[in-house]
Amino acid sequence: MTIPENHRVIDQRIDRVVPLTTPALLLHELPLDDALTAAVLTGRRAVGQVLDRADDRLLVVVGPCSVHDPAAALDYAHRLRAAAEQVSEDLLVVMRVYFEKPRSTVGWKGLINDPGLDGSGDVNTGLRRARALLLDVLRLGLPVGCEFLDPITPQYIADTVAWGAIGARTVESQVHRQLASGLSMPIGMKNRPDGSIATAVDAIRAAEVPHVFPGIDVSGTPAIMHTRGNADGHLVLRGGGGRPNYDAESVAGALDLLRAAGLPERLVVDASHANSGKDHRNQPVVAADVAAQIAAGQRGIVGIMLESFLVPGRQDLDPTRELTYGQSVTDACIGWDTTDEVLANLAAAVRTRRATTSLPTPA
Numbered sequence: 001m002t003i004p005e006n007h008r009v010i011d012q013r014i015d016r017v018v019p020l021t022t023p024a025l026l027l028h029e030l031p032l033d034d035a036l037t038a039a040v041l042t043g044r045r046a047v048g049q050v051l052d053r054a055d056d057r058l059l060v061v062v063g064p065c066s067v068h069d070p071a072a073a074l075d076y077a078h079r080l081r082a083a084a085e086q087v088s089e090d091l092l093v094v095m096r097v098y099f100e101k102p103r104s105t106v107g108w109k110g111l112i113n114d115p116g117l118d119g120s121g122d123v124n125t126g127l128r129r130a131r132a133l134l135l136d137v138l139r140l141g142l143p144v145g146c147e148f149l150d151p152i153t154p155q156y157i158a159d160t161v162a163w164g165a166i167g168a169r170t171v172e173s174q175v176h177r178q179l180a181s182g183l184s185m186p187i188g189m190k191n192r193p194d195g196s197i198a199t200a201v202d203a204i205r206a207a208e209v210p211h212v213f214p215g216i217d218v219s220g221t222p223a224i225m226h227t228r229g230n231a232d233g234h235l236v237l238r239g240g241g242g243r244p245n246y247d248a249e250s251v252a253g254a255l256d257l258l259r260a261a262g263l264p265e266r267l268v269v270d271a272s273h274a275n276s277g278k279d280h281r282n283q284p285v286v287a288a289d290v291a292a293q294i295a296a297g298q299r300g301i302v303g304i305m306l307e308s309f310l311v312p313g314r315q316d317l318d319p320t321r322e323l324t325y326g327q328s329v330t331d332a333c334i335g336w337d338t339t340d341e342v343l344a345n346l347a348a349a350v351r352t353r354r355a356t357t358s359l360p361t362p363a
């Protein structure tokens, strides 16, 4: 048989092409009903008010580094919901429900990419499980936060999300900055893995303005997206270049950079990643330092991120043994008891700040 000429030049390194469900079909199967729509809008508004300091609470984005077992994540969500209610006067708790993992080299890329945890790459099942869990978490009354990594997946899940992140590895990417400019929720821009904060500041500025780029619409049809720009971009300090950047001096330096760029002086501190040296036992140390800065009156810190799960630490994905229930398969997380303590300490710090300082005019 003769091979058509163009088969020698296209898809030479594509092994297999599998049809992908459309966003519209998934949204039809797992709809965001009126009550959940209202919950997402309330969550986004609440996050926006904390960022603008119209609300003096602290945003706390807390949850597993990645979801690999939706049942364990939902179990965690039940506990978090109860804890969030207890501190709701002082903390706005958003659950980290992360499905897309950007890897430094290679590794498991998250539940959407590989729900079987075995490299089989059943993205259709991954999207369905991810969306089902997002709806379950929303039903419990918790707002949801996640990282947007793939430029196609937001059409499948973004309607459920109150806070989003562009990660350290993609913050310099035009594709992700354009995407952020069109996303409907506030977006945190992380500093680069080498510690560059200026790159994240550039990302906030880039995402603030309208862009035009190729994407897909909700029907899955290729479309030219004309965005309006995202005014709710903000900096996330996650440490980098082998050094943390959560201390008072680093925070002041980052706020100076934001001011110099004409941006609101507000940031979120990620207590994990390079700020913890990826050792979960350091996260409470980071959180205590952040709490002390807040108690001393630092209003530039509007939020904190914690990587937390039911069981402390992490485990390797190992097909030869059963996984420990409720323990991370990516970065090490603090366990539930420590999470509870950290939340109580942060809430106390916010109360101290409230009692000793008055709100500035929102930036």
Ligand SMILES: O=C[C@H](O)[C@H](O)COP(=O)(O)O
Binding pocket: 065, 101, 102, 103, 104, 105, 106, 107, 273, 330, 331
């Ligand atoms: O948050 C998770 C990890 O820090 C991120 O995905 C990078 O992980 P890696 O350096 O192990 O690939």
Ligand SMILES: C=C(OP(=O)(O)O)C(=O)O
Binding pocket: 065, 098, 101, 102, 147, 166, 167, 168, 169, 190, 238, 273
């Ligand atoms: C990958 C993450 O963080 P970073 O982009 O800061 O490495 C994350 O929060 O899961």
